[in-house]
Amino acid sequence: TGYTTLDQGFVNTASTKSAITYIDGDEGILRYRGYAIEDVAKNSTYLEVAWMLIHGSLPTADQLGEFEEKIRRHTLLHEDLRSFFSALPKDAHPMSVLSSAVSALSTYYEDSLDVHDPEQVEISTIRLLAKLPTIAAYAHKKSLGQAFLYPDNSLSFVDNFLKMNFGNMAEEYEVNPVVSKALDRLLILHEDHEQNASTSTVRLVGSTEANIFASISAGINALYGPLHGGANEAVLKMLGEIKRSGEGVEKYVERVKNKEDGVRLMGFGHRVYKNFDPRARLVKESAHEVLDSLGVKDDLLDIAMELESVALADDYFIERKLYPNVDFYTGVIYKAMGFPTRMFTVLFAIGRLPGWIAHWREMNDDPKTKIGRPQQLYIGEPAREWPSAR
Ligand code: CMC
Numbered sequence: 001t002g003y004t005t006l007d008q009g010f011v012n013t014a015s016t017k018s019a020i021t022y023i024d025g026d027e028g029i030l031r032y033r034g035y036a037i038e039d040v041a042k043n044s045t046y047l048e049v050a051w052m053l054i055h056g057s058l059p060t061a062d063q064l065g066e067f068e069e070k071i072r073r074h075t076l077l078h079e080d081l082r083s084f085f086s087a088l089p090k091d092a093h094p095m096s097v098l099s100s101a102v103s104a105l106s107t108y109y110e111d112s113l114d115v116h117d118p119e120q121v122e123i124s125t126i127r128l129l130a131k132l133p134t135i136a137a138y139a140h141k142k143s144l145g146q147a148f149l150y151p152d153n154s155l156s157f158v159d160n161f162l163k164m165n166f167g168n169m170a171e172e173y174e175v176n177p178v179v180s181k182a183l184d185r186l187l188i189l190h191e192d193h194e195q196n197a198s199t200s201t202v203r204l205v206g207s208t209e210a211n212i213f214a215s216i217s218a219g220i221n222a223l224y225g226p227l228h229g230g231a232n233e234a235v236l237k238m239l240g241e242i243k244r245s246g247e248g249v250e251k252y253v254e255r256v257k258n259k260e261d262g263v264r265l266m267g268f269g270h271r272v273y274k275n276f277d278p279r280a281r282l283v284k285e286s287a288h289e290v291l292d293s294l295g296v297k298d299d300l301l302d303i304a305m306e307l308e309s310v311a312l313a314d315d316y317f318i319e320r321k322l323y324p325n326v327d328f329y330t331g332v333i334y335k336a337m338g339f340p341t342r343m344f345t346v347l348f349a350i351g352r353l354p355g356w357i358a359h360w361r362e363m364n365d366d367p368k369t370k371i372g373r374p375q376q377l378y379i380g381e382p383a384r385e386w387p388s389a390r
């Protein structure tokens with residue numbers, strides 16, 4: 001009915017109104033609830049930003065304290081979920097583990113999945129924020145064949161996460177404050193990015209009144225792809241390949257420009273940013289800080305910097321307005337922190353979770369929300385006669 005216009009990839013069409021995040025892609029501006037990302041990243045914490053994204057303004061000290069305390073009380077997973085992890089192969093990709101476990105979480109809380117009950121939505125929010133890091137750390141430990149570590153609720157959110165990943169049963173674990181601060185900052189930089197593919201997925205699934213665990217699990221699967229969150233893993237693979245091949249950065253860039261085998265410069269380009277990605281600048285600063293303070297010398301950082309400078313001076317990238325995006329330098333930092341490559345997108349998912357929740361709730365709170373149901377332009381056969389002799 002009416003006019004149907006084709007907008008493949010939603011290049012021009014807004015799917016919703018939203019008051020959460022503002023982006024000006026030409027100017028390289030990103031704001032959470034009106035606050036510049038540079039200020040947020042410098043002054044806040046992951047959980048404070050999560051509260052702000054979900055509720056619309058900064059929390060008071062009491063509100064934040066109460067929120068942190070609630071999350072601390074929900075970090076444990078149901079003990080039965082341990083057998084869920086053991087049922088999966090050792091080399092299961094942690095993103096598949098993450099989405100499946102989040103989907104499975106809803107089965108433990110079937111009495112609190114009513115999307116119209118604010119109290120049930122609130123407790124599900126707390127459960128998701130508290131348990132996703134535990135699931136992620138279990139996925140990591142499983143891949144190493146090491147024992148799972150229960151959450152340590154005497155620690156901050158990020159320190160507990162680091163301990164669950166890098167601690168072991170035999171020794172005390174000491175958190176490195178530089179790593180902790182840097183990880184908190186990286187998580188903040190990933191917290192929201194308006195209607196990207198995974199957030200739009202969360203909204204689309206949520207528009208059917210599917211529960212929040214089902215919606216977020218779908219978002220995690222959308223994030224998995226290498227054109228979205230999976231790019232941070234793909235960047236590190238690309239840098240490793242360049243190093244191993246010994247062919248040099250220029251040769252690789254030539255291959256990208258010639259679109260050989262569809263190869264792209266991973267961590268470059270963005271649908272919205274056509275000048276620079278403000279997150280990428282902040283991440284690059286962190287990369288130097290973290291590697292310097294850990295005393296890590298990584299050839300891959302040198303290759304990344306060379307790749308960036310060669311690409312930024314090349315007409316192919318200039319004409320197409322392709323710049324490093326948030327994923328370009330994160331992998332080098334995660335690697336220096338000790339995370340295996342396959343965990344990188346999981347870290348992105350933990351970062352993005354508050355944004356997904358904020359969007360799901362914004363959509364759910366809006367009485368004008370309708371089920372998401374895109375149109376199509378049919379290009380198939382016209383009506384045909386069913387063959388009589390078959
Ligand atoms: N390397 C080489 N060429 C590229 C790249 C790249 N990374 N990105 C875009 N182009 C070219 C593309 O080939 C096309 O050229 P032509 O007109 O000659 O065909 C032109 O630039 C426009 O590209 P597009 O695919 O139409 O752009 P898009 O807005 O649909 O895609 C993107 C955006 C992010 C998917 C894309 O830039 C890309 O694939 N980048 C690499 C993957 C990546 O780093 N993704 C992370 C994005 S940021 C964080 C996140 O969302 O997770």
